[in-house]
Amino acid sequence: WGSTESVPILTEACDQFQSRTYKAFFPNDTFVSAVPMRRTSKDKKMLEDRADRIGKHLSYQLGYKYRCYKQDKDALFLGVAIHGSFFTKTYPTDISKNNFDVPYRVDNVRPTDLVINYNVGPIRIENVRRKTHIIYTTVGETEQYVESGYFVQPAVAADSISSTYNQKVDETVGITNESSYSKENASTIIYEQHTFLNIDGTYKPYIATFCKTSGKLLRLTIGYEATPDGQPLNDYKQIQYFTHYKFAENPDGFYGLGLGAKIGDINSAVNIMMRQTMDAATLANDGNLSGFISERLSMPDADEVSLTMGKFIKIPDVSGDISNGIYQHRFIGPNEALIKLMQFLDARGQRMGATTEATTGSMTRAEQPTSLLAQIEQAMEMFSSVQMRLSYALTDELQKIFRINQRFAPLVDFFVVNGEDNQIVRTDYAEDMLVVPIFDPKFATQMQKLQRAEAELKATLQNPNNQGRPEVIDTAFRRYLEALQVENVDELIPPPPSPVRIDEQYLENMYFLMPASKRPPFSVFPDQDHADHLRKIQEFTMQYGAMLDEEQRLALLTHTQEHEAYQYGQIKQLVPTGQIGAPALAAGFDNAMGNFQIGGASQTAPPLSEANVFGGRVPSMGAAGSPANAQETIQ
Secondary structure: OOOOOOOOHHHHHHHHHHHHHHHHHOOOOOOEEEEEOOOOOOOHHHHHHHHHHHHHHHHHHHHHHOOOHHHHHHHHHHHHHHHOEEEEEEEEOOHHHOOOOOOEEEEEEOHHHEEOOHHHOOOOHHHOOOEEEEEEEEHHHHHHHHHOOOOOOOOOOOOOOOOHHHHHHHHHHOOOOOOOOOOOOOEEEEEEEEEEEEOOOOEEEEEEEEEOOOOOEEEEEEOEOEOOOOOEOHHHOEOOOEEEEEOOOOOOOOOOOOHHHHHHHHHHHHHHHHHHHHHHHHHHHHHHHOEEEOHHHOOOOOOOOOOOOOOOOOOOOOOOOHHHHEEEOOOOOOOHHHHHHHHHHHHHHHHHOOOOHHHHOOOOOOOOHHHHHHHHHHHOHHHHHHHHHHHHHHHHHHHHHHHHHHHHOOOEEEEEEOOEEEEEEHHHOOOOEEEEEOOOHHHOOHHHHHHHHHHHHHHHHHOHHHHHOHHHHHHHHHHHHHHOOOOOHHHHOOOOOOOEEOOOHHHHHHHHOOOHHHOOOEEOOOOOOHHHHHHHHHHHHHHHHHHOOHHHHHHHHHHHHHHHHHHHHHHOOOOOOOOOOOOOOOOOEEOOOOEEEEOOEEEEOOOOOHHHHOOOOOOOOOOOOOHHHHHHHHO
8 A cells, every 4th residue: 555665685785885895995094005026135125115105105195185085985885885886087187286185086987977888798997998988067167177278178068967867866865956057057968988099090099078968079188108208108008097896797797796786686576575565464454444334324414434432323223233234344464475485585685685683783692602703704705705806996996096106296205104204205106016905804894803803812711831821812812902992902911022132141140030020031142152151050050049939940941951052053053153252163073072162272061951050950949948958959
């Protein structure tokens, strides 16, 4: 009976994809990275530094200067989910006349505004020889182009620019008729055609711009790169301005397949069934209160009889059963089979659109974390694949921006990213870099990140081997806090300090007498004087070994073993020699006797054993580590 309600299967699927994809592509302020295409040991550091500057500079341009770039991508992600295809147009502009202070523009282009021959088949947009961009503008704007020398003549106002598609869009957003507009603001349509023309005897790329209404040419320019004096570059290769974003590849055509094509018909079928069900319920509720009544039971001068709750109505006296003169409708209500079929189609549509209870966070029953995570991961596989395809297209777009910066960026540009001052020069944009987006489709949702980090932390804490490895536990907690998007994680889990180098063993001995919490981090380095260190360690343990607790003994033993290992490496000429009194590279060594030469004198290398570290035997901690215990150890 006129029901117009709908089930938003397609709407929910597109919204879910848009929100997840936007966050996956723009996780933070730095969302662009540059990768060196060549790398040698000679200039590795220089290339990595330049790549870092390029990534930060592009992130700064697109995230801060080009203020509408992210908003345009947000609209693109929704459009590509619905239509299956969406385009962008990247082209250089005059930076002095650009509102965004960047030497380029990246405009979204709807599929209906880029005319491609349907017979081209499933090929890439770069291989399409003729592409026509339908541009909606005003007569006044084309007159400004004439004044700047960009057009040879202005466009003519169009009688009507509203196609059926545009009329629907206008109705949705509330745009009114433009008949009251002035001539300067009158709308017009121009066609910008990227094609190949035979002007001088051979076909070459050109860009022809003409007015739809008048059919007159407004501008004709070359469509290939050239030097300032007009000499062609790259063998007349056509410049590619357009980037094609696809939701899913179409094996039979040029345009991609979106959710509108995949689940649009299912959504329409569910809508029809739901409306039929609602109409049947309406008939069952209201229709059963209507029917027919015999004239002999009706009121005088009344065609209809209505019922009033709590009242009895007088009627003419009749003989027989009064119900014989009344017929009441008996509508049975919604069909159970139709409801089950509607539920089945709704579930299939949700699965295809990855909008199940697990992915939308509306679970109605308890689930094991691992099972829930598996459901989410499987449901997100389709969206992850789509995001990978979009990343390839975004890489092509970023490469176009890279080439424009290569030619038109400021010679020196100062910028700030994450609170750090940076500087880049135009020559940094050399040909040996590939620009790519920074994103990971496997972590497209905050829920996925958090659940994975939580499971990782739980497994780390349950592993008994990690109880003696605090750095592993710190790393697991750090990932969990980062998944929670906690600010200033370093304040809660400070990074471990780098070990310092101490060449004086007496100073290290002093630190070994301290508790672990008070001991600064220090380590053994290959080129130290290990013989000197080992001698002083042995002297130290002979005097103070019994005073050390279990942790101090273990730390000193580990430290001693590192010195012994590096000393062996120096003797075998495997590591650099020490700074003070270390054996020379040409030192003679007798494997059997364990003797090595230092400055012509023969010495005996300390035996590689735990007993040597503690003066003949391993001391145990006696009553408070008294001097008597230490003396007993020495004896």
